[in-house]
Amino acid sequence: MPTSHEPLFLSALAINGPAQRADLARHIGVSRTSASNLARTLKDTGLIEDLPKPGVSASRYPLTTSATAGLLAAIIVSDEEVGVAISHLDGSRQASAAATVDPTDSPRVWVRTGIQQVKDLVADRYPSEPTPSIRQCVVAVPTQADAVTGEVYPSPASRRWIGINARETVSTALQCPIRINNTARMEGLCEHNAVNTASSSVTCYARFSRGVTLSHVVHGKIAAGAHGGSGELGHTVVDASGPQCSCGNQGCLMQYTSIPALQDRIRRMWPDTEHGQSGRPAPDLPKLLATAPPTWPHEISDVLREAGMIAGRALANVANLLDPDLLVIGGELGVADSPFFDELVLTIRQRTLPLISTHVTITRADSSRDLRRVALAAIESLRGDSDLMTTICTNLTGR
Ligand SMILES: [Zn+2]
Structure with a gap:
């Protein structure tokens, strides 16, 4: 049965980070010539590009996933601060930010703050290009939420969050699938x-x-x-x-x-x-x-x-x-x-x-006291899920 190596090539790049053609060839078990051909095809589609490095000749630049291939995002909500991060699918071109929130506000406001921060980061990083799509976002909230539905079950212990579904809110605002988790777990x-x-x-x-x-x-x-x-x-x-x-x-x-x-x-x-x-x-x-x-x-x-x-x-x-x-x-x-x-x-x-x-x-x-670092760790958790990255890359290559 003929199989396309394009999604494999792209997901190997996404999971392992920017890499040379030879390394990618080894990862997916094809010859260097095939890897070069795959790289050319994927470059033509705009999904990958060279990652220029100072002091390295252009022919030796590693390959990286492009903004066209899309972004990963993370929103980490606590009752004092919200940290966010974005990156390309292969973890390159990371950006992060954090903003304090008012602990007396509704958690709905904290979630909206996170959404706005992600939008601001994307607008700041990609001012002239068509706005890149977010392929997957992880949202962490400081309450117990159902991992599948995002629902917060009625309990006096989570009363501030009852009726707030961060998973649905962020999914609608950023137009992407969401994984919901708990803030302390991400820390x-x-x-x-x-x-x-x-x-x-x-x-x-x-x-x-x-x-x-x-x-x-x-x-x-x-x-x-x-x-x-x-x-x-x-x-x-x-x-x-x-x-x-x-x-x-x-x-x-x-x-x-x-x-x-x-x-x-x-x-x-x-x-x-x-x-x-x-x-x-x-x-x-x-x-x-x-x-x-x-x-x-x-x-x-x-x-x-x-x-x-x-x-x-x-x-x-x-x-x-x-x-x-x-x-x-x-x-x-x-x-x-x-x-x-x-x-x-x-x-x-x-x-x-x-x-x-x-x-x-x-x-x-130590490191988790900076929610920007927690947000970057959350993005790495997405990249570490090979099934997720394979699905995203398969959808992108249409194979
Ligand atoms: Zn109790």
Whole structure:
């Protein structure tokens, strides 16, 4: 049966990045002459072009996919910032941007901000050409959304997102298919890729912020669960008779280790101000975490240490279950230089089984704190999906 090598050639380029004809020939198992012929045909269609490199003669320029072949895009939404990125199908000509958003706005506004940022990036990069088409976009949202439909299921824990379908909104606005994921999971992928060593094959990333979420990355792929619902570490119950949680259960981890829960606790420790009497105003925890004082007020220090111990117990369970090489602690509470992190690490070390504790590296989040880098990691996750890239390239070559 005759098969066309054009989609194979194009997808090899998309998956592996800009490459020489000889390398592409090897990848798809054809002769160098056939590869040169394929390159000529695809150049004629405008789907590929030379990628000029300084100091390299024109005949030795690597090949790259063109703007005509289209773009990949990513929108990473958090409740404080939105990061976006675009690139060609082969990962070349990357561009990224980030904008702060108002946490009190509707998440609908955050999603629209992301859409506008992508449109602005494309307009900025391709001012004179016909606007390139986006072939696939990944959208990450800080709530639990159905991986297939994009629907956010009714739950008090996701009440701000109910009725907002980021997948449909972005698909309509950018006229392209969408993959929906969770923001913390994408941050975990970004941390995993930044380390990018063979030994770091399993990464767990735990985000302690307004909520508490877990990302699990195995050999470069996000483990999102059967329906995109995994990682809800904050809603694991640590004390069945504990305080009421927004999800309806009692004693969820986020009631002990999220910033709002800890801020509430600190406020209750400063009762005088609540009754209008003279007294010190309750400290603002987010501000304290951002400035990380050399010496923490002892009351705050105690609260953070206890929270770190509870978080450490939960993460020791996670580590014993999943055996990660790398355990990254993120979120404003997680990355701050505070007793929370120190106690968390100590507790994990004490409570994990020897095989786990011997091998696991525990660090603070670094690269994922820049949502532009998270957006670029999200684009790489699309390029790493060979089935997706083959489908896109097959549709483009019409074979
Ligand atoms: Zn809960």
